[in-house]
Amino acid sequence: MTIVFLSEDHMKKNTLLSIMLSSCMIISLAACASGNSTGPQNSGSEASSDIPQASAAETTVNAGTDTSSPEEYQPVTITNMDNELVFEKAPEKIVVLSYDTAEILAALGLEDKVIGLAEADSSIDDVLPKYRDSVSKMPVIGGLSNGVPSLEAVLAMGPDFVYGASYSFMEQNAGKAQDYLDSGINVYGSTGTYSDIPTLEDTYLDIENLGKIFGVEDKASELINDLKNRVDAINSTEKSDKPLTVFVYDSEEDAPYTAGGSSLENKIIELAGGENIYKDLDSDFKSVAWEDVISKNPDVILINKYGGENDVQQKINFLKSMPELAEVTAVKEDHFVSASMLAVFPSIQNVEVIEELSEKFNEWK
Structure with missing residues (x-):
């Protein structure tokens, strides 16, 4: 769910996360070789007829609270993707490059400012x-x-x-950030999409920054507090001394592509009370061997969903068809759970999937 010319694993990662690249090898979970749908980038899906169509971190601020009126707006300076962005007034015409970033704008009440939305490899149903x-x-x-x-x-x-994932701002995608800056247009890349080890704090920072940029700081604070309180509520529940072990199945049949210790998905599993069997893998996403998965005998298999439920069911059918996996606890107990790409990459949906996983883990203990 086409990116820069990097190592094979890095190239897969960037493609998937990129939310809007070409099909098969997606930045973080990628791969299409085996016939599994792979990632947020093969979209080009047609918008439904009831959806309107468009024609083709560090923060230094002198801003008040919810100062959306031009007379009250104070200049804002934000550092993002190593660029210093200066806002003399709140932007009025936004192009958003994915549904996860669009969702944050909607949560802040800024949907009327959006003049164009790129669907990437997701849909309104996500x-x-x-x-x-x-x-x-x-x-x-x-x-x-x-x-x-x-x-x-x-x-x-x-x-x-213009607002999107950092990988959106590449020459082969929506163009480099500097191209926009040279045209007098500020661009903002989601912090968690360029952090070495992304966390929920990256999304909280984005919400805070957007609140300052658009003069809706009260709404931003309210949203951040709600998300944090929900995570705290999960953490306050009694945890098992022996958490359920989890294998993330992203894609690929011959050598499964999975989430490692530096992925946000690893942190999501941990916050939900589980333990990623590849938490010690020094990578965000990487191909592993089925023999190694079998030896680790995961209690749960978390399937990364590309597109819709058909993708999930196809992957479950494949896993169940492998005789060598028959004795793996997750397969024997039918402990399969799924998460969409919007939920496991930086977004406000991270908390939703943490809640869902926590509920399942408690049910399966």
């Missing part, structure tokens, strides 16, 4: 129900072959702010 109506009002950028618009297409829309 958005949390409470934000779906707001996000569905955002004009979808149509005619995209790989889910992401070109630099020229974005510039033609006349935005004053």
Whole structure:
């Protein structure tokens, strides 16, 4: 769920996370070789007829609270992706490059400022129900072959702010960040998509920064506090001395692609009360051997979902069809659970999946 010319594993990672690249090898979970759907980048899916269409971290601030009116707005300076961004006024015309970033804008009440939304490899159905109506009002950028618009297409829309994952801002995707800055357009990349080891704090920082940029700091603080309180509620519950062990099955049949210790998904599993069997793997995502998975005998298999439930069921069917996995606890006990790409990469859906996993782990103890 096409990115830079890096090592094979790094290339897979960036493609998947990139939310909007070409199909098969997605940044973090990628792969298409085996016939499994692979990642947030093969989209180009047509928008449904009821969705409007569009034509083609460090923070230093002198801002008040919810100062959305031009007369009250104080200049804001934010450092993001090593660029110093200066805002003399709140942006009015936003192009957003994925549903996860669109969801955050909707949570802050900024949906009316969005002039274009790139669907990447997701759909409106992947958005949390409470934000779906707001996000569905955002004009979808149509005619995209790989889910992401070109630099020229974005510039033609006349935005004053472009927001997406850091991988979106590459020459082969929506163009480099500097191209926009040279055109007088500020760009913001999700902090967790360029952190070495992403955490929930990265998303909290993004929400805080967006609150300052758009003068909606009260809403941002309220959202951050809600997310933190929900995680605290999970952490306050009694934890088992022996947590359930979890294998993340992202993609690939010959050599499964899984989440390692430096992935956000590893942290999500930990916060939910589980233990990633590859927590000691010094990588965010990496291919491993089935023999090693079998030897670790996971209690639960967490399936990364690309697209829809068909992808999940196909993966479960494949796992159950492997005779060598028949005695693995997760397979014997039918302990399969899934999470969408929006939920396991930096987004406000991270807390939702932590809650869901925690409930399942408690049920299966």
